[in-house]
Amino acid sequence: MSDTAEQILNSVDEAERPWIQLARLAEVGSADLLLEYVETLSTTDRALALSRLDEAHRIQVLEGLAPEDAADLIGDLSEAQAARVIELLNPDSAAAIVHELPSDEQADVLGDLSDHHAAAILDAMPDDEAESARALSAYDDDVAGGMMVLEMLRFTGDMTVADVIEELNRNSETYSDFDVRYAYVCDESGTLLGVLPMQNLLFVKRSARLTDLMISNPLSVRVDTSLDDLIEFFDDHQFVGVPVVDDLGRLKGVVHREAVSYEETRAAESDYLKSQGIVGGEELRTMPLWLRARRRLSWLSINIVLNIGAAAVIAYFQDTLQAVIALAVFLPIISDMSGCSGNQAVAVSMRELSLGLVRPNELFRVWWKEVSVGLINGAVLGFLVALVAVIFDGNIYLGLVVGLALFANTVIAVSIGGVVPLALKRFGFDPAVAAGPLLTTVTDMCGFFLVLGLATIWLSRLV
Structure with a gap:
């Protein structure tokens, strides 16, 4: 940690908690110092510190960080908490942060916002991204469409290995946050043809076509596949993810195993809270x-x-x-x-x-x-x-x-x-x-x- 950050934090009594330190650094107004301190906190402490801040300091923290860093911080919160934090920001600031979230988290957060706030944020986002977020938000959280991500490697069957390598090099920054263990091969209409393990590209000629390297007729799930069916699917298959298709077999996204595990845990927690009389299945003491x-x-x-x-x-x-x-x-x-x-x-x-x-x-x-x-x-x-x-x-x-x-x-x-x-x-x-x-x-x-x-x-x- 830098000397300046140390000096600021040393001025805080040791008995004070992370949210006090976070507020002090936010008041200084240095994004570098703020990020430096946030990165020293565990995931639990990040969520604790942000949830304990008053509204004014939450705004200072989120607007003081770069949008991608603010998105990482919000990603440590539950969807309901994240939505309440996002609602504090003006639409432009909120849209910049939501833009940095994975597509499934975008849909979850926007779905928990009031219609007014969600519409304002979507209007401030790029048109294509806003359209995708609206489409994902239309699905329930407990079906494949609501859990899938849109960030995936998608190629057409007529492409060669050389074409793929060129595409990856040209868009390396975009693809850096994707799960790149597998790519999905589709025809011109978007119909899923096969799954391509990226390791298959290593020891073949650059002129080889993807249709010769892919796994044909791959397993997939439909957008309306329920959480229970997805749990059963991943219990039966040791996959890290599964492609999601619509009624016509067109590739819409990918559901990852970890997303299904998360929703399974969240559903169990919600059922428990409901059984104890917590209406809505969620309550946090930071709520009004x-x-x-x-x-x-x-x-x-x-x-x-x-x-x-x-x-x-x-x-x-x-x-x-x-x-x-x-x-x-x-x-x-x-x-x-x-x-x-x-x-x-x-x-x-x-x-x-x-x-x-x-x-x-x-x-x-x-x-x-x-x-x-x-x-x-x-x-x-x-x-x-x-x-x-x-x-x-x-x-x-x-x-x-x-x-x-x-x-x-x-x-x-x-x-x-x-x-x-x-x-x-x-x-x-x-x-x-x-x-x-x-x-x-x-x-x-x-x-x-x-x-x-x-x-x-x-x-x-x-x-």
């Missing part, structure tokens, strides 16, 4: 306060209404609960254990749906499979909690009440947990969002009803 509060409240408000039903069951049997206060000890156990069993069933159904191993209309098959497990696990868990109840209170009927209730509620929970995701999927709802709350509410209500209902029947033997 009221947006975060509104998203959470929209889910919590529904949950409080659902939980009133469970509370109503307890209220209905309050005389029984007052008479046998020991039941209060076991109510949370019945609820929690049944919920755990149900969540296991939800997880299996979600996994099988994602892998295509079960169809949304196979409700009876899934229900029967889960009931079989529920009968065994419910019997074991019911016996264990009954034994604890007898030891705790010395009353065998208390053991019967809580044991039977847990047995029956476990069967109910796995039935609901196995079937509800399929039913939600069949009717067009997101099972990751709705399955958990439905399961929790119903198992709580049924558990409380079973415990208190059975206790009411045997009340004379429990008091």
Whole structure:
């Protein structure tokens, strides 16, 4: 690091964090010093520092760096974070940075912007690049068209090795950021003819035609191929990438293995957040306060209404609960254990749906499979909690009440947990969002009803 940069950073207390140092350097206004410091940070620290800056300093940092360096910095952020940072800039500055991003990242960032901001940035970009970005943005993130890149080596079948070498030399700067392990050979209409490993060009005559060196009839995927199918494809084939074609077989782009892995991870994270009630499947604490509060409240408000039903069951049997206060000890156990069993069933159904191993209309098959497990696990868990109840209170009927209730509620929970995701999927709802709350509410209500209902029947033997 240069002496000037060292001097500036030494003036910052060691306890201060990277975003403080980044802000100080941005205020100096030297692109070289700013880049020098950014390059010393890890990927994690870059994202942390940029996300912690206030809006004014974010603008200073991004406008203080060269567009290609600012694009590298933004590339360390999630799409949602990157979009919020880009929105702070004027359209010309934003367009210069977006121009330096790979085509798939361009589409992701522009897709997360408001229509107004995206349109302004696209208007400031070169016409051909803006057209490509609009085309990619039209695809969903979880299909091949939304994950593919347009940066690839594309040649026509009538070209020779000499033609290719000349083309590479003439456009070496453009191709320097491409993945150049493979090239794609097309006819004049753009139809994919073959894949050319670039190593095949090394030991052949320069007059050799590409059609004689390429791998003919290569595997490819269509632009609408789903993420699940792409995951399966790369599991079956050790490729670094696969060409993407349209309905007519014309080459549109390339999907890389790492892009599919990234989307797989992001989808899993999104499903987890949705299952925890984070509406939209993403939340970061750098998001606006009221947006975060509104998203959470929209889910919590529904949950409080659902939980009133469970509370109503307890209220209905309050005389029984007052008479046998020991039941209060076991109510949370019945609820929690049944919920755990149900969540296991939800997880299996979600996994099988994602892998295509079960169809949304196979409700009876899934229900029967889960009931079989529920009968065994419910019997074991019911016996264990009954034994604890007898030891705790010395009353065998208390053991019967809580044991039977847990047995029956476990069967109910796995039935609901196995079937509800399929039913939600069949009717067009997101099972990751709705399955958990439905399961929790119903198992709580049924558990409380079973415990208190059975206790009411045997009340004379429990008091």
